[in-house]
Amino acid sequence: MTQTRRTLEAYEPLEPYPPRTANLADILERILDKGIVIAGDIKIDLLDIELLTIRLRLFISSVDTARKAGVNWWETEPALSTRANQDALADENRRLRERLDSLETSRECLAGDTPRAKRRKERPTP
Amino acid sequence: MTELTEPATSAEPSTATYVFAVCRATDAPALATARGHGDGGEVRALPAGTLAAVVQEVPTAAHDEEALRRRLSERTELERYARAHHEVVAAVCEAVTAVPLPLATLYRGEERARRALAEREARFHRILDRVEGCAEWGVKVWALARPSAPGGPEPATGGDDESPAGSSGRAYLERLRGRQRAREARQHAAWTAAERVDAALRPLAVASRRLRAQGQDPAQGGSGNQLLNAAYLVRRDGAAALATALRALNDAPDTGDQVRIEVTGPWAPYSFADGTDAADETHTEAPDGAG
Numbered sequence: 001m002t003q004t005r006r007t008l009e010a011y012e013p014l015e016p017y018p019p020r021t022a023n024l025a026d027i028l029e030r031i032l033d034k035g036i037v038i039a040g041d042i043k044i045d046l047l048d049i050e051l052l053t054i055r056l057r058l059f060i061s062s063v064d065t066a067r068k069a070g071v072n073w074w075e076t077e078p079a080l081s082t083r084a085n086q087d088a089l090a091d092e093n094r095r096l097r098e099r100l101d102s103l104e105t106s107r108e109c110l111a112g113d114t115p116r117a118k119r120r121k122e123r124p125t126p
Numbered sequence: 127m128t129e130l131t132e133p134a135t136s137a138e139p140s141t142a143t144y145v146f147a148v149c150r151a152t153d154a155p156a157l158a159t160a161r162g163h164g165d166g167g168e169v170r171a172l173p174a175g176t177l178a179a180v181v182q183e184v185p186t187a188a189h190d191e192e193a194l195r196r197r198l199s200e201r202t203e204l205e206r207y208a209r210a211h212h213e214v215v216a217a218v219c220e221a222v223t224a225v226p227l228p229l230a231t232l233y234r235g236e237e238r239a240r241r242a243l244a245e246r247e248a249r250f251h252r253i254l255d256r257v258e259g260c261a262e263w264g265v266k267v268w269a270l271a272r273p274s275a276p277g278g279p280e281p282a283t284g285g286d287d288e289s290p291a292g293s294s295g296r297a298y299l300e301r302l303r304g305r306q307r308a309r310e311a312r313q314h315a316a317w318t319a320a321e322r323v324d325a326a327l328r329p330l331a332v333a334s335r336r337l338r339a340q341g342q343d344p345a346q347g348g349s350g351n352q353l354l355n356a357a358y359l360v361r362r363d364g365a366a367a368l369a370t371a372l373r374a375l376n377d378a379p380d381t382g383d384q385v386r387i388e389v390t391g392p393w394a395p396y397s398f399a400d401g402t403d404a405a406d407e408t409h410t411e412a413p414d415g416a417g
Binding site: 023024025028041 | 191226264
């Protein structure tokens with residue numbers, strides 16, 4: 001052991017891992033959906049929760065750091081706060097998509113002109 | 127106190143049956159310590175033919191679709207709910223062979239829960255047979271954060287610290303290219319190491335699954351990409367071999383020096399409770415969800 005590897009610092013293989021301290025993202029990725037063996041009567045839209053989990057996963061690694069820094073990202077994360085906000089976000093998404101569509105259409109119309117205009121410019125003036 | 131003799135319309139019972147896990151009827155575990163959800167009754171075993179469900183009665187109003195959507199959209203509440211679920215499942219699976227069910231598997235009364243289990247009896251037994259004597263281990267592999275932090279030594283050029291005269295532009299480009307090559311080599315070595323870890327562990331497992339990557343490594347201050355997030359279903363008598371293999375991987379230069387390996391477990395066999403595994407998939411058996 002001449003060299004101390006980074007990997008060994010916080011790593012002791014197969015130490016029993018007490019459930020209480022398990023990382024929330026690790027728990028969530030295990031307890032959500034997973035191909036349904038059996039369906040319950042009360043069905044929550046797991047897709048919503050799944051999206052939430054993905055966001056959580058992205059953020060979870062930085063949660064502890066954030067907490068230390070006094071940041072509660074989830075309070076300012078619109079998708080995580082309320083359903084109403086989620087709907088608002090969906091609306092905004094749709095509006096943006098429509099705008100993008102219309103912009104792309106008008107760009108396609110313009111596209112016909114642009115290269116010609118460019119060529120005109122490039123042509124040496126007599 | 128006047129109590130209604132019977133609600134005329136029993137459309138929505140005031141309590142719902144929350145099912146945490148399913149085990150064999152002969153295995154019904156002692157559940158004295160499991161608390162379950164804070165607003166529910168005692169966690170108990172509900173016999174259902176040759177199976178038993180580990181259940182808790184919970185108030186419907188707080189666990190219906192609308193309420194759950196609201197509760198689970200709030201991080202602290204999601205965490206509380208998830209951990210309450212997880213603790214019961216973990217306790218059950220530590221004690222007996224059991225199939226963990228997903229978060230918020232709820233029925234309108236225990237009769238409905240019993241019937242749902244009965245309809246899937248064969249399938250549950252098949253999963254129980256598969257996970258019997260096994261535990262799930264999670265293995266995550268992270269790329270190491272770039273060693274050359276600002277101010278750190280740049281190993282590429284030795285001592286020839288030329289003054290930035292004539293060839294400085296070319297030398298600069300060369301250095302950039304060298305750095306780029308080094309970065310690519312590091313990435314390649316890290317990916318190869320992650321594949322090596324998986325290849326070394328898979329033969330020790332009854333089944334394995336790749337889970338979605340989780341992003342950056344919190345242990346490295348949020349840098350270092352996750353290269354592997356896998357779950358292995360390992361027989362309990364194979365846990366020592368798994369530990370040995372992980373130690374060897376950690377000590378080997380082509381893995382241990384390239385990546386950080388993190389292991390979690392033993393978990394309840396969460397990732398292997400969906401009734402399919404690699405073997406099932408290759409056989410493409412007839413869909414048994416016909417009922």
